[in-house]
Amino acid sequence: MARKITYQQAINEALDQEMSRDPSVIVMGEDNAGGAGAPGEEDAWGGVLGVTKGLFHKHPGRVLDTPISESGFIGAAVGAACNGLRPVAELMFVDFMGVCLDQIFNQAAKFKYMFGGKAQTPVVIRTMYGAGFRAAAQHSQCLYNVFTHIPGLKVVVPSNPYDAKGLLIQAIRDNDPVIFMEHKVLYTMQGEVPEESYAIPFGEANVLREGDDVTIVAFGRMVNFASEAAAAAQKKGVHCEVIDPRTTSPLDEDTILESVEKTGRLVVVDESNPRCSMASDIAGLVAQKAFGALKAPIELVTAPHVPVPFSDALEDLYVPSVARIEAAIIKAKEYK
Amino acid sequence: MARKITYQQAINEALDQEMSRDPSVIVMGEDNAGGAGAPGEEDAWGGVLGVTKGLFHKHPGRVLDTPISESGFIGAAVGAACNGLRPVAELMFVDFMGVCLDQIFNQAAKFKYMFGGKAQTPVVIRTMYGAGFRAAAQHSQCLYNVFTHIPGLKVVVPSNPYDAKGLLIQAIRDNDPVIFMEHKVLYTMQGEVPEESYAIPFGEANVLREGDDVTIVAFGRMVNFASEAAAAAQKKGVHCEVIDPRTTSPLDEDTILESVEKTGRLVVVDESNPRCSMASDIAGLVAQKAFGALKAPIELVTAPHVPVPFSDALEDLYVPSVARIEAAIIKAKEYK
Amino acid sequence: MTSTLNREGLLKAYRTMRTIREFEERVHADFATGEIPGFVHLYAGEEASATGVCMHLDRKDYIASTHRGHGHCIAKGVDPVGMMAEIWGKATGTCKGKGGSMHIADLSVGMLGANGIVGGGGPLICGTALAGKLRGDRSVGVCFFGDGASNQGTIFEAMNLATVWNLPAIFVAENNGYAEATSSNYSVACDNIADRASAFGMPGVIVDGFDFFAVHEAAGEAIERARNGGGPTLLEVKVSRYYGHFEGDQQRYRAAGEVQALRETRDCLLQFRRRVTASGEITEAQLDAIDAEVKALIDDSVAKAKADPKPAAADLMTDVYVSY
Amino acid sequence: MTSTLNREGLLKAYRTMRTIREFEERVHADFATGEIPGFVHLYAGEEASATGVCMHLDRKDYIASTHRGHGHCIAKGVDPVGMMAEIWGKATGTCKGKGGSMHIADLSVGMLGANGIVGGGGPLICGTALAGKLRGDRSVGVCFFGDGASNQGTIFEAMNLATVWNLPAIFVAENNGYAEATSSNYSVACDNIADRASAFGMPGVIVDGFDFFAVHEAAGEAIERARNGGGPTLLEVKVSRYYGHFEGDQQRYRAAGEVQALRETRDCLLQFRRRVTASGEITEAQLDAIDAEVKALIDDSVAKAKADPKPAAADLMTDVYVSY
Numbered sequence A, B: 001m002a003r004k005i006t007y008q009q010a011i012n013e014a015l016d017q018e019m020s021r022d023p024s025v026i027v028m029g030e031d032n033a034g035g036a037g038a039p040g041e042e043d044a045w046g047g048v049l050g051v052t053k054g055l056f057h058k059h060p061g062r063v064l065d066t067p068i069s070e071s072g073f074i075g076a077a078v079g080a081a082c083n084g085l086r087p088v089a090e091l092m093f094v095d096f097m098g099v100c101l102d103q104i105f106n107q108a109a110k111f112k113y114m115f116g117g118k119a120q121t122p123v124v125i126r127t128m129y130g131a132g133f134r135a136a137a138q139h140s141q142c143l144y145n146v147f148t149h150i151p152g153l154k155v156v157v158p159s160n161p162y163d164a165k166g167l168l169i170q171a172i173r174d175n176d177p178v179i180f181m182e183h184k185v186l187y188t189m190q191g192e193v194p195e196e197s198y199a200i201p202f203g204e205a206n207v208l209r210e211g212d213d214v215t216i217v218a219f220g221r222m223v224n225f226a227s228e229a230a231a232a233a234q235k236k237g238v239h240c241e242v243i244d245p246r247t248t249s250p251l252d253e254d255t256i257l258e259s260v261e262k263t264g265r266l267v268v269v270d271e272s273n274p275r276c277s278m279a280s281d282i283a284g285l286v287a288q289k290a291f292g293a294l295k296a297p298i299e300l301v302t303a304p305h306v307p308v309p310f311s312d313a314l315e316d317l318y319v320p321s322v323a324r325i326e327a328a329i330i331k332a333k334e335y336k
Numbered sequence C, D: 001m002t003s004t005l006n007r008e009g010l011l012k013a014y015r016t017m018r019t020i021r022e023f024e025e026r027v028h029a030d031f032a033t034g035e036i037p038g039f040v041h042l043y044a045g046e047e048a049s050a051t052g053v054c055m056h057l058d059r060k061d062y063i064a065s066t067h068r069g070h071g072h073c074i075a076k077g078v079d080p081v082g083m084m085a086e087i088w089g090k091a092t093g094t095c096k097g098k099g100g101s102m103h104i105a106d107l108s109v110g111m112l113g114a115n116g117i118v119g120g121g122g123p124l125i126c127g128t129a130l131a132g133k134l135r136g137d138r139s140v141g142v143c144f145f146g147d148g149a150s151n152q153g154t155i156f157e158a159m160n161l162a163t164v165w166n167l168p169a170i171f172v173a174e175n176n177g178y179a180e181a182t183s184s185n186y187s188v189a190c191d192n193i194a195d196r197a198s199a200f201g202m203p204g205v206i207v208d209g210f211d212f213f214a215v216h217e218a219a220g221e222a223i224e225r226a227r228n229g230g231g232p233t234l235l236e237v238k239v240s241r242y243y244g245h246f247e248g249d250q251q252r253y254r255a256a257g258e259v260q261a262l263r264e265t266r267d268c269l270l271q272f273r274r275r276v277t278a279s280g281e282i283t284e285a286q287l288d289a290i291d292a293e294v295k296a297l298i299d300d301s302v303a304k305a306k307a308d309p310k311p312a313a314a315d316l317m318t319d320v321y322v323s324y
Ligand SMILES: Cc1ncc(C[n+]2csc(CCOP(=O)(O)OP(=O)(O)O)c2C)c(N)n1
Pocket: B030, B068, B070, B092, B096, B099, C041, C066, C067, C068, C116, C117, C118, C119, C145, C146, C147, C148, C149, C150, C176, C178, C179, C180, C245
């Protein structure tokens, strides 16, 4: 398992392998081929950042460019999922959910329940999130908390190439609607990824580092920051357990609770704005179900309650930093 | 202050008084007059449940019926707010946010920040929420957590007629976008409401009952359930402090934290689905900032993680009940 | 008689329309007693639309419906007994009592659900049509929507997408003159909804929705074109609803006597009966027999709905994920 | 010379177009060095559109713009020096460095913001137009949007609403042939975007976007009609962008030489220059002088942008609420 590829390549490979395996898998989105109707190459773009590149020619007729009509084509993906396909639709930036959320949260998410169990909607919505690209307030949000709140949706936040591939394959095979969150800064992250196909089950956290002093739960890009902070804390003699839930819904509560039972101290790292966030969600879980073990206040490391600023000078302050995480670890550890 | 009116009348009165006071206040929404273009009365409806009834004739030209185009007219309200008006737009059911959220969360909420402080957007979005009407999964959600998450929005959840009037007046006068959440089951609730105009500041919780044993924080309709449960607990010798934050954003953190410092025990009651909810938000706040005072796990009383079911038999189980709240109080109190 | 339907087809059409009417009249009556919970929107008056369209469909064709969905359901073959139980909130309902009037669905007969979100069905039906197209099974998708919905962005986006992808999709705008209390003259910025077809590169057709045969013929053409790869059509059906927007609506925005006049002069069942008996193809007695059978069926559905059990507490937590 | 503009007006138009061009060419060059952060979409090639429209507007008229907003900003009177600083992420920028290229706004001159959400401006401009209408101040609102945006539900809803409320709103569809890499021939289901006007009860006009005078005339009529209570217009401006969708786009979906040919034959500045000098109204020297002044202005803006300070840490937390 020595081969290293990027997070972006891992996603592309997962799509490619699932399309090869299952003819009902289709891909759609704005410029997912790229170049439709244009004189040049028909897969000129392969997605705005090239994630779906190459699929158009390999899987003829199954990579569909769409007009800029997110309600239209994401709803179409949902409808197609009700009629035998397994569409993977791309919402280019999660920030655009505001023009198509209904088809996701009132339609796809609720069909099974509203219809008394008699429908299934195996649709995947891939979407790009997160700050760090100097893309400003309308192209940098996290927003996975909104999807996590909605019963009927599963929400995936891969933090590395290996997970990205395995979780996307699971997402495509899953019979529920899945929101697959790709952090734009992670696209270039390299990692070991097996060539063969594999699925990572939902609701199973990955424990990146074991430790007895402080539990850190982090999501997406923040998992890597948390690992760095944990390594730094280690040098100061503080042993952290770093947990990457990998899916926010379903959530692997047991792994988190067991870890806190052991450490008694918890830091949650979430790139989102703080209110009603995954940070508060995990804090609520632990304050209710592992209270007896807690030895210190739960430290929440999040972005501030402001939109994402454009200027690098501000954006770098907006995103939780390794230093802030480390400080939270030390604070949790030192609390008496 | 002996006059009693309903929550619905209180809202109507607030609109009426603000429209009389300030000519820049306008009202718009589907059937907010009701009967536009039809042969009958031009204010035949006054809103789907009659909340805006009568305003059309009293304030000519300032109550606008709209096509069913929530993005269109809510965005128009936002644009009008940038150009000198103070529009109050009605999103009939908050469940419909999925077809217009962009205009709220990416436009109205972010203008001030994105534009470097050089814009203000005094728009109010009134919307109906909550279960209890047998209105099923697409007409019964709470969803205030979504708005609370977004920096730049203020979110109001009045629990009684008095607050409804004073908070709506404040909302209209406020220079930021405000989401004003009206619980449909509360429309018929009676309460003492002064005839004169008054504004209730945002971010100031109402303490309905003082007590030393357990703090209860509840929202909207749940405030009334919490009061009932507290009264029942009182008979068993458990003294609860019942806090109604009234606005989820801004949030009166101090009142909550001070209460927990006193009681050491917290129950949060939220009609929403549990994940990334206001329940978890308050739990996260307290677990971080009042941990030292906590003597028991934080009890979260919420709806389950399922869509709102139609049948009364199920919907009544879905909504947190007084009995469940009371059980949580007792559990918190008895924890050692 | 220009219809392509044989006697059997005619009887089926009549039975469908009569079933919808009887169903809706009964729900109307029972709602008044306070026994039926929630928001209920009745389709009475518009029967020829759902029936005229759905006569051309089979179970692999999907339809997407609206909040006013009972008629579409029945026309598409959903069992009225299950529907009635659903509306009464019973465990035996089409959706086990979890959906109610606004969410009746039965994918096994190609009924993708009533929908509580105005305009919600447009995108969905593009998807079912796309699936059919990619499979090459000649199936079509039909989206029913109202005049109010015709102003919703989702419907516009869906129509554009249907042409861009050349989908076998039919958009049936049921223009009953009102969206709640707001007149379509006010809310629709052009004269006819069908006039919007050209903006989305598809044919637009206007048809009298009280005339089953007119709807049947126009829908037949559009559906045939779609099956043959000819792409989408926008069909505007001019109709009227006999009851209020929802049960409880006082309808003060409507001229007095408007509905009564329609019932007496243009009613789809009345017209149908006149025409098929005049042509001699069907006898009054045959239609009367259907009326009686339908009445018995609906009586039975109500009796069962009343007697059936409500969902059990455990049902609250099931059906939310295929697998969690 | 059919233009209604006097010499001063002509010079102003030229200066505006030249300023946009110079601004964009400079951003293009500086982006290539890696100094400019974020996503940047250039307006070069489309100058006649923003300029031809905005020449008719004053500061109480609002415009809503797009991700490709620099040209609209400059044409509406936003200071290019502040804009350049904004694009460079500096505290001296129009939005203090908090918005960047995609969010430049200056409400004091009626510029409601570039917008990162495709189609986002349609509803907003209905609102500013409504405010003007209710005040009776004869102001108008103009929404600029692209061919890609023309398929977004928000734009359709806004056009319908504008007619229903009879708003003084002008919808300017800048059809540059592509949305990112997707051709408008593919994504727009009808032949011309302007063909959609009738679906929304308004006049639709097509105009050559390389020809300043054509745009200016057509926009003038539409704006005048709107000011006089005649309601909205859909104006389709056929243009082309000289650079990629955003900086960094390799444009492999475009025929080689397409842009070069346009620059050489149809360029708006070139045509304008030819026409006004041929008519003798303006001299080459006057235009050359403007070119030089504009170049100096943009040089200066870049020099300042480079030298200006970045926002201070405390700025992170300000400007989010008017009052909290
Ligand atoms: C997105 C959305 N907006 C508003 C509503 C509330 N609503 C339900 S039905 C209705 C009127 C629909 O009118 P029309 O489309 O003409 O259908 P009709 O009721 O006449 O059959 C409205 C406004 C809704 N359910 N969904």
